[in-house]
Each structure stands twice: as C-alpha cells, then as structure tokens.
Amino acid sequence: QPDNIVYVMDASIGQACEAQAKAFKDKVDVASVIVTKLDGHAKGGGALSAVAATKSPIIFIGTGEHIDDFEPFKTQPFISKLLGMGDIEGLIDKVNELKLDDNEALIEKLKHGQFTLRDMYEQFQNIMKMGPFSQILGMIPGFGTDFMTKGNEQESMARLKKLMTIMDSMNDQ
DSSP, X not given: OXXXXXXXXXXXXXXXXXXXXXXXXHHSOEEEEEEEOTTSSOOOHHHXXXXXXXXXXXXXXXXXXXXXXXXXXXXXXXXXXXXXXXXXHHHXXXXXXXXXXXXXXXXXXXXXXXXXXXXXXXXXHHHHHHOOHHHHXXXXXXXXXXXXXXXXXXXXHHHHHHHHHHHHTXXXX
C-alpha cells in the first residue's frame, strides 16, 4: 500500500491539466505533484489548476532532460516566472554555482588589461554550465523563455561549441 502517490504532470498540455489531474485524483489518492517540461514554452499555469484539482502540493519541477534539471519546487520563483517577472534568486544561484569569486588570477589579469583565448575558453565553459540560454534569459525580468527561439538557441550553442573546438586545436603560442 503506497503512502505517497505522486502525480507527474506534463506542463505543455496547458489547460487540459485540470481535467487530467481531476480524473487521476478520482482514481487514486494523490499526495503530491511533479511538473515536467517547464523548459519549453509552457509556463506552468495549468500546474496551478492541477494543484487545485488534486489538493496536493507540487514537490518538484523538471526544467530539462537531465537529472540536474530536476529541482525542488519553490513557490516564489515559480509565480514570478509565471507572471513574466523572471527569477533573480535563481539566476544568482546559477552564477554562484560557477564560483567566479574563486578566480582571483583572472580578476588580476583583467585589472592589467590581459585576457587570453584560454581565459575566454574558460568563460565559455562557465556559460555552458549555466544551462540553456532560454532558461537563463527566462530568469531575467522582461525576458521570457520564448525570447530566444529553440532554433536560435541551438544555433548559438552550436557556434559556441564550434568556437571552443577551434580553441581546443590551438597550442599555447
């Protein structure tokens, strides 16, 4: 006998979320909800309807295809993004994960006007670690996740990877 039945909901189905969640709730005793596919154009407004229909809290959200993209649900950032106000707290967390403050050597080089291709390469790596561009732009107030189309994002990432490959083939001179 399960003690926690989790309803996993696809955010991209939009307004159909409520009816689907209600039908699921009528069959089993839902204790919590996980909302997936919040990395696309879906904002997750249907998730609120699903929560109301199941009378269960959202515990996790999925914002991508990897395990790192599965994160605990936080009310404030979710509502803020839903209203198009971004997620400054999430953006700060992403930047802090990069530990840029630990790079004293780079800061000193920049103070003296020195910035090499190797330094640029490291910064490109940091950008890649932050996640998809559209996800990062979605955290900035005024920019939505649909500010950058999927095609443009893939093209930008491909260009960045190509540039990094070229830099990998260079020697230190």
